[in-house]
Amino acid sequence: MRPDDHDRPAPDGAEPPARGLGLVHEHDRALRITHDGAELTRYVYRPWDAQLESPRPYFHPVRTLGGDTVSLYRPHDHVWHKGIAWSLPNxxxxxxxxxxxxxxxxxYVQLPNDGAMAHRAFDRLAAAPDAVSVAERLDWVTEQGETWFEERRGFRVTADPARGAWTLVFETAFTNRTGAAVRIGSPTTEGRENAGYGGLFWRGPRSFSGGRVYSPEAEGGDEMMGVRAPWLAFAGRHDGHDRAATLVFVDAPANPGHPVQWFVRTGIFACVCPAPFFSAEVPAEPGEALRYRYAVVIADGDRRRAGSAELAEAGLAxxxxxxxxxxxxxxSGTQGRVAVP
Incomplete structure (x- = not known):
């Protein structure tokens, strides 16, 4: 079979450029997801954080296909904010x-209760030019060393250069192993107004402060806090070159409580979190698995509300x-499958 053009050896013997998606495993530390050889994101599954920061896996940096960084790591105001991470305060x-x-x-009281989400094993690391998929097992461990939940987590990355965007699908199923019901909530369920954060949390770059928020019905800023919608988008601008980027977060229709309430800020800093525990506690019964799925579409440019709706449809697909x-x-999820302890 005749090789494709990009597989033909160069006259000078130079290595041909990488094509499509790729997966690089930094053993016992992180996974790097690439597209055409450029890093899209790094999933750190064994963080080196202090216990105060509730060590847990995170995606950072997160970059657009054009190479612009759209995540922030360990900001001085909240050192436990790290890119995109599944994070639960209560x-x-x-x-x-x-x-x-x-x-x-x-x-707010500092207590000896900052637990961790500890990586146990990968059940799947699958890489193909059109998709990268990962399946992982984790334990949720209290600061005192007790395992309260077992989690099965998965994520999948696809790229759509024609749209100037790529998509991260994130899914989690976590099971209570304590023998008693555990209620999952937020600062709002404890009495603080409009502080219902908890879930798949994104912290954006400093330059995204003052960005625009889009939903199916409206656009605005901080006043979008707590709205219910099937998707929410955040557009911000970068320092240095004044380019823009848009992130569209999609709540899977089968998620409990869909459409979800959204925790979003634009003024003091940029953040978005589909927050299923925003205003009401959800009891996790012993042996019961709670399941949530989301898509995050990362795109170059400010796509406005109409363009964000198109990206939301792509994320849903x-x-x-x-x-x-x-x-x-x-x-394709079976291609390149390996098991890694």
Whole structure:
């Protein structure tokens, strides 16, 4: 079979450029996802954080296909904010967010309750030119060393250069192993107004402060806090070259409580979190698995509300495709599969 053009050896013997998506495993530290050889994101699964910061896996840096960074790591105002990370501040009395815990009638109090989400093993590391997929097992461990939850986590990355965008599908199923119900909430369920954060949390670059927020029904800024919508987008500008980028977060229709409430800020800093525990606690019964799935579409340019809606549709399609590939007899998710302890 005749090789493709990009597989033909160069006359000078130079290595041909990488094409499509790639996966690089930094053993016992991180996974790097690339597109045409350039890093899109790094998933740090064994962080080196202090216990105060509730060590847990995170995606950082997160970059657009054009190479612009759209995430922030360990900002001085909240050192436990790290790129994109599954983070929960109120898991019963435990804190899997980092820092102080908000207590009704007392406010924020630093307690010895900052737990960790600890990587156990990868069940799948699959790389193909059109998709990278990962399946992981984790334990949620209290600061005292007790395992309260077991989590099965997966994520899938696809790229769409024609749209100038790529998509991260993130899914989690976590099971209570304590023998008693654990109520999962937020500072708002403890009495702090409009502080319902907890879930898949993104912290944006400093230059994104003052950015624009788009939903199916509206656009604005901080006043979008707490809205319910099937998707929410955030557009911001970069320092130095004045380019823009848009991130569209999509709540899977099968998620409990869909459409989700959104925790979003634009003024003091840029952040978005689909927050399923925003205004009401969700009990996790013993042996019960709670499941949530999201898509995050990362695009170059300010796509405005109409363009964000198109990206949301693309994200929804990727959620459906990821579910189909994960099903028995599914598609490309089996290519390149390895098990890594």
């Amino acid at each position: 898991v019963g009395p435990a804190n899997l967010w980092g820092g102080p815990t908000y207590l009704r009638g007392r406010g 990727e959620l459906e495709r990821a579910a189909a590939d994960a099903a028995p007899g599914g598609g």
